[in-house]
Amino acid sequence: MKRSIKQLLLGMALLSIILTLASSLYAGYRADRQTLKDITLETNSAYAQKLAKITEGYLLRTERTLAYSASSLSKAVSFENTEYLNREAERLVVQSESLSSVVITDGRGIIRGTSKGVEGLVGEPMQGTDTVKSLHTGLPEISEPFTSKTGRLIVFISTPILNADGEIAGMVGGSIYLSEENVLYNLLGQHFYEDGSYVYVVDSRGMLMYHVDPSRVGEYVDNNKVIEELKRGNEGSMQLVNSRDQKMLAGYAVIPLTGWGIVSQRPAEKALAPANRMLLEMIVKTIPLLILSALLILYMASRIARPLERLAGYAADHKNGTGPQTVDSGAWYREAIELDRALNDSFMNYREQMDHFILESSTDPLTGLFNRRALTEQTCTLTEQKTGFSLIILDIDRFKRINDTYGHSAGDEVLKFLARKMTEHTGTAGTCYRYGGEEFVIVLPGRTSREAARFADRLRIDISAENSPVGEPITFSAGTAQLPEHAIHFLRLIEIADECLYYAKENGRNRVVDAEEFQPTV
Template identity: 40%
Template sequence: MATLSALVMLGNAVWASYQVQRKQLIDSTLEANRVYANKLAQTTQHFVLSAQQQLASSASHIGRHLDQPSTPDEEAERLKQQTDSFNSVAVVDAAGVVKAASPAMPELQGKALTSAANKQALERRSPLVSDPFIAPTGNLVVTISHPVFDAKGVYAGYVTASIHLKEKNVLHTLLGTHFYRDGSYLYVVGRDGKLLYHPEPNRVGESAIRNEVVRAVSQGRSGALHTVNSHGVHMLAGFAPVPAVGWGVVAQRPVEATVAPLGGLMSTVLRNAAPLGILSLVLIWFFSRSISAPLWQLARNAQAKDVGEAISKVRLVNSWYFEAAQLKRAVLVSFRTFSERIGKLDVAALTDPLTQLYNRRGLERALSEFSRSGAHFGVIAFDVDHFKAVNDRYGHSVGDEVIAGLAHCMRANARPQDVLCRFGGEEFLMLLPGVDARGAVLVAERLRKAIEEHVFPEVGQVTISAGVSHFPDTEGEADLAIRQADKALYRAKDAGRNQVVLYQKRSRSDLPPAS
């Protein structure tokens, strides 16, 4: 048991260590991804604000030089050439007609745009980042626009820069270098939960709003969660919003990749701990055996059938430590009290549990002792008149109280040497050693009056009928006197109950058969 306990404790310690290390790895990865996503969100926020500032500068320049027809073309080309952040740049007038574009897009030149982004830009007349939409060129794009006002403050259109989501774009430049071979990756979602950037280009434009991380970041929240991606892979995701545009950046890593180092780490721990662990188990086995040896010897010797032999063997046990010595002393004491306990059990076997009077076994033992000693004794047999009516009217619990009360009256009217028995349900017997027939009748009559005058709870008063006999005044064996008293009891009942009848010797055929 000690060895098993040590193994269980060792296993539990290893398992607990594994769980703690696993939790630390997961928590640290979640925190790292949260911080990383927040950093990249800030970078993206800075890019958007910078792009809006560039467009604001161009819009201001265009507004001041609207009288020069070449200004829109020149400014569109300048914006496209000065940065590779945009896939295309266009200048649109107040009617939504494309006035200039870079690179040149003949299919759009001079035509009115009908996209939701164009309509929104014309209506709001304020800096705007659109939701993803399919442009007339067939590209999935996001546009950043800024209104153009002339020198008098009249709205003259807007300048817009587009990012083609399914082509190489600024998001690839900002985020694409952060893809790892262990399955970690980043993605960006719009405010509607659609993917704006993903390492798998074919997924750009898909809605991922069912993902709890996407729902959280689309609502402007930041944090970290243990989630499951669209492929059913458990991921540790950190997320942060880009407030300027309502986008969200998510950095996530597979749980499996996070906890992969644990296997090697735990193997190293076990290899290093094994020698000391084995030595500890051997020492535990040795000391456990030494400690248990006295207990085993005590247990084996206590099984000896002969009490004297058991005591001599127990005394030879080397109880070298305090607990074993105390146990040895207790075993020796238990042998000495063994006989006393048997005696008490014997008394319990001879006693009626309700009244604490002798039962039939006790009666038989008393008769055997009287027969061996040759003593003469009087016999009183009695039962309660109409006891069945008591049980039927008041219940058996009240009937039991009456029986217990009768036993109390018997003790009050008996000597210490008298044998008091409960012979049956409501039948009782008294053996009066050294008392003749006349004395037995007097005792029975005194008992009858005492019971008649006694008030029993709920029931009130009850009466008894008693029969008396004497041994050896009547011929036969001692147990014959019991039957003779029983016979006299039935005569008392036939004579009207609540009286005492002394058995008068008649022919043997009058005696009732032995029960």
């Protein structure tokens, strides 16, 4: 069947619009998925590194606690005084908050004192090379996980007791019960989220030491690329299929003190879900525009075809010898201009919607501040323009207590209160971002880190002097750093500022630490 020119024009125009819209939607969808993937991998990697540092800090503090006890025992006690040794062992369990049980042995490895719960071991010899290693090396030791005499899967942390002559007289050691609530659960258990993100810890052999599913503790994980990288001592991020055949976006880091690995991961499906929702929203909002365009094209096709129909009629009349001397086919060029203008208007509306979606994807919906994606884009622009800037990263002190005491809704109001204060103080001098959770970032172009620190301190004093939405003042800790003085890459700059922030946290909170006064780890 022969098609009319009106049908051909309508079909070609509709096909062109559909293909253009489809390719634009697909390109935007792919770009958004890649951005979400990159951000998730980067976040998980930074998070795993942060947790590795915190966990190593806990272990080092535990070693120092045991070392102090060993020093006291070497001067003040006989190994025959079981009652005193038992009290000292129980004190270590209560005060360290990280040890499940403590034993004190003499130089032969015979247990002379214990904390509560393992009193039956008094008089028994320590078993296993890992438990008596300190007696041979004379150094603090942290064992790999093993099954103890009580049948528990444990990690044993020990330090020698030296006599006045510097000889090994005994040992004080503490156990972390991996299959029961312990320091890893207290430290990492709070990092499990409803979006499917979770953290797990493996030893240098690939055995699970901590997992959100306690039944998996003690399990050896095979055919996992992340764990193979951790065994080699590497850290970073990657997409992988885990042992349960689930696609994950994982960041991983090694604890240098022990060789253990920490993995922070999130299911790829949940991490990329926002891209699917955005695509669906764009399609739904584009359909009415497509329908309107189709009606307009049908109208314009009729107008385009009408002069040709008249020309055909004139040709037939001339064939019959009855045609006029002059041919008037209508206002052809005006019709073509109207069609072009209508199509341009349609695509302009589409581009405006795309710009709107991009703006929404760069803004934090709770506080109205720019989000991490926008932060990355601005800092890239400043770096390309070789414009120096300082960065402030701040974190609300004890924000978890606010959520636990007043509820998450009140916590959200506190976040919005802080965002408003940041915006008021910053004005046009810089830009404020919500970096994630209770962490915020302020970028100040052309400012030194010392100026940024003074700026942050003024903001800190102002906020701490005013009651927040929960009826009490809040405080924050902050770290500042400057590019290019302290780093030539943005990611390294954020790490330096973050180290300053955590130094402020570790040293009393409610303070600002500048990279100029605190030399971070290189």
